[in-house]
Amino acid sequence: MGFIWFWLVAIMIVAYVVLDGFDLGVGVLHLFLVRTETERRTTLASIGPVWDGNEVWLLAGGGTLYFAFPLLYASAFSGFYLPLMIVLWLLVLRGVSLELRNHVDVGVWRALLDGVFGLASALLTIFFGAALANVLRGVPLADDGFFFLPLWTNWHPGPQPGILDWYTVIGGVVALVALTLHGALWIILKTSGDLADRASRMVKPLCVQLIALTVISLGATIHVRPACMDNYFNYPFTFIIPVGVVASLAAIWVFNRKGQPLKAFLSSCLYLFFMLAGACWGLYPTLLPASTGAERDITLARAISGPHTLAVGLAWWAVGMTLAVGYVVFVYAKFKGKVDLASPGH
Amino acid sequence: MTAELIHRLHFAFTITFHYLFPQLTMGLALLIVVLKSVALKTGSEQWDRAARFWGRIFGINFVFGVVTGIPMEFEFGTNWARFSQLSGGVIGQPLAMEGVFSFFLESAFLGLFLYGENRISKLMHWFSAVMIFVGSWVSGFFIIVTDAWMQHPVAYDRLPNGQFEVLSFWQLLFNPWALLQYCHNMMGAVVTGSFVMSAVGAFYLLEGHRAHSARIFLKVGVIAGLASSILIIFPTGDLAGKYVAHHQPITIAGMEGLFKTEAGAGMVLIGQPNPDTGQIDNPIVVNDLLSFLIYGTTKAEVKGLDQFPRDQWPTALPLLFYAYHIMAGLGTWFVFLMFVSAFLLWRRRLYHSRWALWALLLSFPLPYIANTAGWMTAELGRQPWLIYGLLRTSEGYSSTVSASNGLFTLLGFMGLYALLGLLFTVLIYREISHGPEPKAKVPEITHAA
Numbered sequence: 001m002g003f004i005w006f007w008l009v010a011i012m013i014v015a016y017v018v019l020d021g022f023d024l025g026v027g028v029l030h031l032f033l034v035r036t037e038t039e040r041r042t043t044l045a046s047i048g049p050v051w052d053g054n055e056v057w058l059l060a061g062g063g064t065l066y067f068a069f070p071l072l073y074a075s076a077f078s079g080f081y082l083p084l085m086i087v088l089w090l091l092v093l094r095g096v097s098l099e100l101r102n103h104v105d106v107g108v109w110r111a112l113l114d115g116v117f118g119l120a121s122a123l124l125t126i127f128f129g130a131a132l133a134n135v136l137r138g139v140p141l142a143d144d145g146f147f148f149l150p151l152w153t154n155w156h157p158g159p160q161p162g163i164l165d166w167y168t169v170i171g172g173v174v175a176l177v178a179l180t181l182h183g184a185l186w187i188i189l190k191t192s193g194d195l196a197d198r199a200s201r202m203v204k205p206l207c208v209q210l211i212a213l214t215v216i217s218l219g220a221t222i223h224v225r226p227a228c229m230d231n232y233f234n235y236p237f238t239f240i241i242p243v244g245v246v247a248s249l250a251a252i253w254v255f256n257r258k259g260q261p262l263k264a265f266l267s268s269c270l271y272l273f274f275m276l277a278g279a280c281w282g283l284y285p286t287l288l289p290a291s292t293g294a295e296r297d298i299t300l301a302r303a304i305s306g307p308h309t310l311a312v313g314l315a316w317w318a319v320g321m322t323l324a325v326g327y328v329v330f331v332y333a334k335f336k337g338k339v340d341l342a343s344p345g346h
Numbered sequence: 347m348t349a350e351l352i353h354r355l356h357f358a359f360t361i362t363f364h365y366l367f368p369q370l371t372m373g374l375a376l377l378i379v380v381l382k383s384v385a386l387k388t389g390s391e392q393w394d395r396a397a398r399f400w401g402r403i404f405g406i407n408f409v410f411g412v413v414t415g416i417p418m419e420f421e422f423g424t425n426w427a428r429f430s431q432l433s434g435g436v437i438g439q440p441l442a443m444e445g446v447f448s449f450f451l452e453s454a455f456l457g458l459f460l461y462g463e464n465r466i467s468k469l470m471h472w473f474s475a476v477m478i479f480v481g482s483w484v485s486g487f488f489i490i491v492t493d494a495w496m497q498h499p500v501a502y503d504r505l506p507n508g509q510f511e512v513l514s515f516w517q518l519l520f521n522p523w524a525l526l527q528y529c530h531n532m533m534g535a536v537v538t539g540s541f542v543m544s545a546v547g548a549f550y551l552l553e554g555h556r557a558h559s560a561r562i563f564l565k566v567g568v569i570a571g572l573a574s575s576i577l578i579i580f581p582t583g584d585l586a587g588k589y590v591a592h593h594q595p596i597t598i599a600g601m602e603g604l605f606k607t608e609a610g611a612g613m614v615l616i617g618q619p620n621p622d623t624g625q626i627d628n629p630i631v632v633n634d635l636l637s638f639l640i641y642g643t644t645k646a647e648v649k650g651l652d653q654f655p656r657d658q659w660p661t662a663l664p665l666l667f668y669a670y671h672i673m674a675g676l677g678t679w680f681v682f683l684m685f686v687s688a689f690l691l692w693r694r695r696l697y698h699s700r701w702a703l704w705a706l707l708l709s710f711p712l713p714y715i716a717n718t719a720g721w722m723t724a725e726l727g728r729q730p731w732l733i734y735g736l737l738r739t740s741e742g743y744s745s746t747v748s749a750s751n752g753l754f755t756l757l758g759f760m761g762l763y764a765l766l767g768l769l770f771t772v773l774i775y776r777e778i779s780h781g782p783e784p785k786a787k788v789p790e791i792t793h794a795a
Binding site: 048049050052053055056058059060062063064066067068069070071073074075076077078079081082084085088089091092093095096099100103104145146147148305306308309312313315316317320321323324327328330331334335 | 417433435441457503514747754
């Protein structure tokens with residue numbers, strides 16, 4: 001049961017990153033990509049009907065984590081208290097600013113809302129990347145499985161680190177660049193003309209940066225947590241995951257050059273999937289490593305709920321997620337194709 | 347200030363602000379289905395326009411509900427970690443179910459309802475409204491299930507490490523407490539929706555324009571308002587009260603300010619409970635009424651607070667007493683106002699009775715107060731327990747998060763929510779000023795296939 005729930009939660013997190021990832025990326029990108037109000041409206045309209053549903057994956061994933069691994073949920077959420085609260089404020093500001101710009105027709109206020117939306121999106125990507133890096137690096141767990149991290153200490157990933165150190169900052173930057181690229185590919189897919197061309201030209205430099213950052217983050221992770229390679233050497237076929245990372249990056253590049261935006265976007269989805277799957281596999285069966293000694297790690301066996309809870313959970317989860325995937329496919333099908341601004345008067 | 351108090355205030359403040367939005371979402375969702383159904387049946391553009399207008403209000407309100415709701419799921423872990431670690435296996439389930447069964451549904455059909463009217467059929471648009479209604483009401487159900495388990499834990503077992511575990515999915519879902527509380531709460535949401543709709547109708551008529559839309563709003567608002575105002579008292583409030591009296595007698599004693607056990611207990615209408623002297627100051631009492639309401643006979647004995655050890659008394663006794671009395675007092679006003687309004691509507695005099703329109707207009711904030719007071723009654727009444735009889739509130743908050751850090755983020759939320767409140771007021775005011783007339787200024791965005 002533990003194995004199943006580990007991967008179910010992991011899949012929900014991947015779904016969240018892949019889906020909300022592109023609307024976060026669009027948020028970052030629209031700050032410096034769009035030139036006219038029409039372009040801005042087109043860009044935002046490409047995520048308007050879906051961003052809220054994308055964010056539901058965070059809630060559904062969080063809820064699943066909550067009942068399947070209560071100790072992990074309780075420990076991580078209270079230990080990462082300050083950054084999570086900042087994430088909440090950013091999510092609030094981002095949602096409100098995106099949704100309300102259509103109800104405001106004063107230029108100054110629109111500019112403000114756009115700025116808030118872009119900045120909140122950028123900070124969220126950085127925080128999410130740093131959060132994952134925090135989990136990979138480990139946190140100073142006490143014997144009871146709890147901890148509390150300050151925002152920063154001496155910027156080094158030692159036994160008493162802060163949320164931000166040089167390693168987790170790298171994680172944040174990787175997420176920023178990866179999701180900005182992801183957003184650019186979405187814009188290419190959903191818009192046309194000058195806007196799509198400009199987004200397409202940004203793909204190349206973003207790809208180059210992402211390749212460099214992926215290599216750096218991989219090296220840094222092995223440096224900070226050498227044990228993350230154990231699973232790979234024990235099961236060598238799982239080296240398919242890093243191979244998948246490289247292949248999907250290359251595919252983004254190639255498909256974008258060939259002018260096949262859907263394939264490029266899907267490659268980016270795969271890249272995110274492989275990166276996250278690689279991290280999960282590097283940790284398994286640990287859920288939250290301790291920087292204070294491996295005997296304090298929160299492991300799968302330690303955090304998993306009781307058998308009745310999991311049996312009950314699996315039954316409704318399977319039904320509910322089947323429905324949920326159905327809605328998601330339905331909505332994306334209804335809003336498929338490129339966004340165009342059409343005036344009813346023309 | 348202790349860490350426990352800060353964490354309680356943190357949750358209380360954020361949940362109170364949050365619930366200002368879902369109560370209108372859930373109430374309006376039902377009323378929009380009514381509007382859309384009439385429009386579909388009669389083909390009336392006026393009713394469709396009314397549905398679109400309330401859809402815009404709904405959309406704004408929904409966004410504020412979503413963004414203030416996300417923090418709630420996080421706060422179980424951030425501020426109530428020890429409680430979450432022990433009870434996550436149980437209450438994490440309905441919370442996750444809300445996301446899986448309700449939020450996906452709502453977000454999918456809301457996008458279609460608000461953005462997609464010109465690319466789907468009229469029937470499909472009506473169907474989207476129905477699905478939004480289902481989604482929002484199912485969402486409310488899972489939250490009530492969560493709360494009901496904390497009020498009245500059922501279908502659980504304890505593992506050797508102290509954690510709670512679910513034994514039966516259906517017993518958790520159909521906890522009798524949840525069913526009663528759900529009916530009562532949803533009627534409260536419909537009261538909010540109907541009062542807001544009536545108030546906007548009254549406003550337009552008093553202003554002397556948009557008479558046609560105003561009459562639709564008043565007709566739907568007053569009829570739904572009368573029905574829900576009655577249902578919230580009888581049978582839902584009555585049954586919920588009796589269930590509380592049976593399972594949490596100390597809570598009823600606290601709500602009613604009944605310090606001493608009495609046969610033929612009276613009901614205090616107004617007064618100030620004094621926990622030190624064990625008396626109600628300046629009381630106005632109806633003799634025997636409390637015994638009658640709970641047990642159906644004026645002679646029955648009702649347990650007072652004196653029957654219980656002091657350390658089990660609700661911790662904020664006067665606030666509990668006031669919250670309950672504010673709820674009940676306003677509930678009485680709702681029935682009276684809606685009864686009179688419905689009578690005038692039936693006699694075809696409502697649209698010209700300016701005094702009644704003024705009363706409807708000025709009453710729109712009251713359901714918000716009553717719903718908030720009702721929830722305060724439920725949650726303060728549960729104290730000092732987090733899970734009734736099993737886990738004290740003092741054992742549940744995050745011990746690693748200091749009072750200082752808690753205060754820091756509480757102040758942050760207060761500032762942010764003050765801003766949101768301002769923004770919401772301005773936006774809703776603009777929509778109401780603009781009215782149900784179609785907007786034609788900006789080019790419409792379509793998604794060409």
